[in-house]
Amino acid sequence: MVGGGDTQEGSKTDEVIRRLEDRKRLVTNSGPVDNHPSQATLDLIVTMAEDMSFVCQQCKQPLQLDPSLTELTPSAVDMVAASLGQQTPRNTPVSPSQKLASLAAPSSSKSAWQKAQTSSGSTKTSSSKHRPAGESFVLLQDSVVHKIPTDAGKPGGTLKTKQRASTPTRVPSTSRKAPPTTEKPPPAPAATSPAKPSAPPVAPPRSHHLAQTLKLYTLLSNRTDLDHPLCTDCTSVLISALTKQLEETKRERDGYIAFERDVRNNTGAGDIKEMEAHIGQLKVEEKSVLDELLDAEREKARLDRELEELEREEKELEEKEAEFWRLYNANVLAEASTAAALRGIRAAQEADAAELARLSRANVYNDAFCIGHDGVFGTINGLRLGRVTGVAVPWPEVNAAWGQALLLLHTIARKVGFVFEQYRLVPMGSCSRIEKIGGDKTVYELFGSGELHIGRLLHNRRFDYGMVAFLDCLRQIIEFAKTQESVEFPHAIVKDKIGDASIKWQFNQEETWTRALRFAKLPYAEVFNWEEISAAYRSDVDNVADGELEREWYVVAFRSRRKAGSDSTPLYDADRLAHEEAVQNGGLLMYWYGVPDPVTGDNLATCVWQSRAHAVAANSRPHHIKAMRLAAASFEYYTLERHVLKKWKGTDQLEVVPYTSGEVGW
Structure with missing residues (x-):
């Protein structure tokens, strides 16, 4: 400034x-x-x-x-x-030489100090060169x-x-x-000569x-x-x-x-000797430290080489690891694909096994020969077998039904390898016949007609013999079945009678003849062949040892008597829809319509449920409600019987006992 x-x-x-x-x-x-x-x-x-x-x-x-x-x-x-x-700038640091020159010290001291500074300057490290000058003083x-x-x-x-x-x-x-002052201008110089003009x-x-x-x-x-x-x-x-x-x-x-x-x-001299000894010791230490430094440098070089080798190995390991993970991922993908294919194969196997089990349980005879009923008539593949007053079943339909029945009997005999005694079955549809072999060879027609002239009477007689021969063949195969397994049949066959009804058509009432063509009315415990049902049940649970399971089912039996002159068609239609409804919702194991007695009109129908809860749930469904209303209008009376079908542990037999209370089923 x-x-x-x-x-x-x-x-x-x-x-x-x-x-x-x-x-x-x-x-x-x-x-x-x-x-x-x-x-x-x-x-x-x-x-x-x-x-x-x-x-x-x-x-x-x-x-x-x-x-x-x-x-x-x-x-x-x-x-x-x-x-x-000489001008010195403000705040300019003074050098050690300048400070030394300003001191009132002897010249010998100054020269010694300068010499020491000169000799020590060559051994200073690079870091000491940057220290401020003030650090050179005590x-x-x-x-x-x-x-x-x-x-x-x-x-x-x-x-x-x-x-x-x-x-x-x-x-x-x-x-x-x-005090503020003002300077006056200096007086003007006086003129030297008035004659001459003065200078400015x-x-x-x-x-x-x-x-x-x-x-x-x-x-x-x-x-x-x-x-x-x-x-x-x-x-x-x-x-x-x-x-x-x-x-x-x-x-x-x-x-x-x-x-x-x-x-x-x-x-003094002693201090100098000590300092010289100390200097010598420091030189020895310096040499030792330098040797250690050289060793450390050699060790560092060795470690550097080792580090380079380790880095090279690390790089190789990284490459191997990358290759390993690439192969691992490829194997994982292949394993996932294989597992997916295996799951598909197992699913297909399970589906095929389930289909095989279903087909194994299926009975081809039930599919090829569907036996049922239509009102008072027994049917096979929808063909009515029999005639009653008021319902004139055409004879071609009756003959076709006999042809299907003979074909079924012939197929069963061939399946089990059974040969009938005295008879040979010739199933030919509506013109089927049975040939008698042995003594006098006779052919019995298994078809008839309603004509009453002399020629047809002889034919109808052969028709009766043919039906009797059919019963005899049926008796023989039943006896053969009893020898193979413990099977009980509900209807006894003696000559021309099945139960108490004769199978002959000529000189017989049509109702009695039709009645003989189907099952007679029996008590509920004797209606079904429970041994066969037990065998079918064992085939369903063949993975479990026989006798180890204990099961029970809920059974409802419906006994009724039809009113005289009532129309049975709406009731049968509603009954069929109720049956389909129950099958669709699950829990219904078996439903048998029953065949009313042609004389008394008595009938027995039954349902076998997996549990009582399934049966109760079916009561609230619309087709079942409609069928019950039609039943109330079509029958003189009807009663419900409730039973429990039990299979005890440790046995294969089934037992029917009356239901008392509580839940039933599984």
């Missing part, structure tokens, strides 16, 4: 100096000019110089400069600058410095009255105000004096921590601070000199 730069009229001064410098350049470049400026120029310079005033750079109070400062010559300013010595504590005695004759008193002080960065702003007046050198003053303030500002000019009070404070700093520096210098003296006095 240039001293005096904060004057109140600094801009005017700069303008004056700039104009003067421009004039000087013009003179230099353009040659000689008129050395006598005009009066207007002189008046402007004088006016601007008179308006100039200075303020203190610390307290900012106006200053009145001493006349000796306003009239400085360039030689005086140069002399002051030379006395101040820093003494304040307690050591204060122990150094001072000269009593010096001004400033004892150490007890002196305190260390730092140079203030800012001085108090209070100062004695100088020379401008007062106020601008040159101003430039010299500013130069002086610049020198002072660059050599102190404060800008100039300063007022009297601020100058006194600055002088006091500099004096304290000087005293502190002197005491610090004396402390370093005394410390050096003590170090030299305390260092």
Whole structure:
């Protein structure tokens, strides 16, 4: 910062100096000019110089400069600058050589210190080269410095009255105000001769004096921590601070000199020998450490080679791992595909096994020869077998039914390898016949007609013999079946009678003949062949040992008597729909319609359910409700019998017991 730069009229001064410098350049470049400026120029310079005033750079109070400062010559300013010595920038660190030169120490000490610095400089590490210069000195504590005695004759008193002080960065702003003054223009020189005209007046050198003053303030500002000019009070404070700093520096210098003296006095030959021994020991240690360093470097090189080998092996392992995972993923995909194919095969196998089990349980004879009933008529494949009063079944239908019955008997005999005695079956549809073999070979027709002439009477007689022969063949195969298994048949066959009804048509009532063609009415426990049902059940659970299972089923028997003259068609239709409804909803194992007695009209129908809950659920379904309503209107009476069909553990036999209470089934 240039001293005096904060004057109140600094801009005017700069303008004056700039104009003067421009004039000087013009003179230099353009040659000689008129050395006598005009009066207007002189008046402007004088006016601007008179308006100039200075303020203190610390307290900012106006200053009145001493006349000796306003009239400085360039030689005086140069002399002051030379006395101040070489300019040192503010806050510039002092080098160790400069500090050493400023100390009042013997020259031998200075040369020894410089030699030590030179020799130690070659062994310094690169890190020590960047250390600040201040670290090359011994820093003494304040307690050591204060122990150094001072000269009593010096001004400033004892150490007890002196305190260390730092140079203030800012001085108090209070100062004695100088009264504002104005400079009068110098008087004009008197005329030397009134006869001769005098030369133009020379401008007062106020601008040159101003430039010299500013130069002086610049020198002072660059050599102190404060800008100039300063007022009297601020100058006194600055002088006091500099004096304290000087005293502190002197005491610090004396402390370093005394410390050096003590170090030299305390260092003897013994210490030197110890230091030399220590140096030798350090050299030995250095050699050992260098050897260790070499070993460490060799070990590092070996480890580097080993690391390279390990990295190479790691890379190979990574490649092998990538190949392994590629193969693993391929195998996983192949395994998943194989597992999916295996699951498909197993599912197909299970489906085929289920189909095989269903087909194994299926009876081809039941499908090829569907035996049922239609009202009072027994049917085979839908063909009614028999005639009753009021229902004239066509004879071709009856003959076709006999042909299907004979074909069924012939097929069963061939299946089991049975050969009938005295008879050979010839199934030929509606013209089937039975041939008697042995003594007299006779052919019996198994078809008839309603004609009553003499020729047809003989034919009807052969028809009766044919039906009797059919019963005889049926008896023979039943006897054969009894020898193979313990099977009981509900109807006894004796000659031409099945039960108590004769099978002959000629000279017999049609109702009796039709009745003989179907099952007679029996008590419920004797209606079905339970042994055969048990055998069928065992085939369904062939994975479980015989006798290990215990099961029970819920049975409902429906006994009724039809009203005379009632129409049976709507009831049969509703009964059929109820049966289909029960099969669709599940739980119904068997449903038998029954055949009403042609004379009394009594009938027995039955249902076998998996559980009582299934039977109760079927009661609320629409077709079952409709069938029950039609039954109430078509029958004179009907009763429901509830039974439990049980299979005991440890036996294969089935038993029918009356139902009492509780849930039944599984």
